Amino acid sequence: MDSVMPTKEEQEEKIAFWKDKIVGKTLVDDKTNQEQTSDVTNQEEPNEEQQQPPVEEEEDNKVLLSSLPSPVRVIRPGSRVTRDLRPHRMNVMCDSEGLISDVRFF
Numbered sequence: 001m002d003s004v005m006p007t008k009e010e011q012e013e014k015i016a017f018w019k020d021k022i023v024g025k026t027l028v029d030d031k032t033n034q035e036q037t038s039d040v041t042n043q044e045e046p047n048e049e050q051q052q053p054p055v056e057e058e059e060d061n062k063v064l065l066s067s068l069p070s071p072v073r074v075i076r077p078g079s080r081v082t083r084d085l086r087p088h089r090m091n092v093m094c095d096s097e098g099l100i101s102d103v104r105f106f
Contacts, residue, residue: 018090
């Protein structure tokens with residue numbers, strides 16, 4: 001895991017980038033045997049390409065879970081989440097139907 005904390009400006013830039021790309025779209029879980037409320041992690045250290053890859057969209061209003069940078073956590077209403085701080089983890093907030101309402105990194 002990358003131990004360097006991103007600056008406030010870096011975090012705000014990353015959040016703005018992803019909000020512009022995915023908020024208001026529907027998340028499609030194309031990963032098998034994964035709970036959407038769990039962390040989906042890649043064992044490798046995050047790098048520039050993993051932090052802001054191009055978002056692959058099945059349709060204009062859909063986002064594939066596999067197209068998001070790792071690690072990612074999907075948070076739905078009533079989801080239980082840990083309080084551990086991982087500033088490189090993307091947290092995608094969705095409603096019960098999968099409509100993305102917010103993106104944060106924590």
